[in-house]
Amino acid sequence: MSDSWKPVAIRWLIGLGAVLTIGCWAGAACWYYIYSADLPNPDELARLAPVEEAAVPDTCSSQVVQAIPVSAINNNVRKAIRVESPTWPDPTDIAGSIAFERILCGFPPADWKLVYRGKRFANRLMRRFTSDQLLAIYLNTYRFDIKTEGIEAVSKQTFSKPASALELDEAAYIFATADKGDPTSDVSLQRRDAYLDELAAKGLITAPEAKTLKARPGPAVFISHK
Numbered sequence: 001m002s003d004s005w006k007p008v009a010i011r012w013l014i015g016l017g018a019v020l021t022i023g024c025w026a027g028a029a030c031w032y033y034i035y036s037a038d039l040p041n042p043d044e045l046a047r048l049a050p051v052e053e054a055a056v057p058d059t060c061s062s063q064v065v066q067a068i069p070v071s072a073i074n075n076n077v078r079k080a081i082r083v084e085s086p087t088w089p090d091p092t093d094i095a096g097s098i099a100f101e102r103i104l105c106g107f108p109p110a111d112w113k114l115v116y117r118g119k120r121f122a123n124r125l126m127r128r129f130t131s132d133q134l135l136a137i138y139l140n141t142y143r144f145d146i147k148t149e150g151i152e153a154v155s156k157q158t159f160s161k162p163a164s165a166l167e168l169d170e171a172a173y174i175f176a177t178a179d180k181g182d183p184t185s186d187v188s189l190q191r192r193d194a195y196l197d198e199l200a201a202k203g204l205i206t207a208p209e210a211k212t213l214k215a216r217p218g219p220a221v222f223i224s225h226k
Contacts, residue, residue: 042128049136066152067140070132072164080171091131095122169213
């Protein structure tokens with residue numbers, strides 16, 4: 001039996017292999033474009049984790065943010081954030097929140113690629129920034145109400161002090177009442193007390209500590225976050 005078919009078969013297999021290889025590379029390129037293209041530049045967020053306090057324009061909100069450095073985030077704020085972000089100091093939740101907020105600036109909420117782009121951008125952020133830098137970006141862009149962005153601004157507005165000087169009950173008050181639209185002191189303090197109870201339930205403070213903190217007054221002027 002003649003073996004003349006073998007060279008033809010070999011050439012056919014080589015050609016098929018080349019086509020499959022090109023197809024795989026083309027598929028990978030399409031996947032990258034669909035799920036990863038047009039992601040925000042993570043380096044642009046570096047200015048929101050400054051070395052020292054600075055006024056920084058936030059292109060997402062069109063506001064000027066009073067951005068504080070990592071060194072200005074005290075232990076009380078770090079402890080209070082554990083209710084907002086249960087995984088902290090693992091930055092997964094915080095990176096995800098930052099990523100989806102930035103992605104939403106460029107895509108409508110119903111965009112089917114939103115989830116994939118958000119997850120990929122969150123991974124990029126965790127590779128680019130330290131946990132503390134991500135915390136600074138998160139706090140500096142936190143929307144406390146429609147007018148107030150960043151923990152430094154809301155701290156000065158609510159307690160007339162910088163965020164670095166916040167007590168634990170004050171930090172709890174800020175996070176508990178953020179964007180809730182509660183103008184009354186009673187409701188605001190109830191939210192703060194519930195927040196402190198949650199800190200105690202998580203073992204971050206003791207029940208007696210929570211009781212002592214709940215006995216403290218709220219801010220001198222109660223501000224509606226509407």
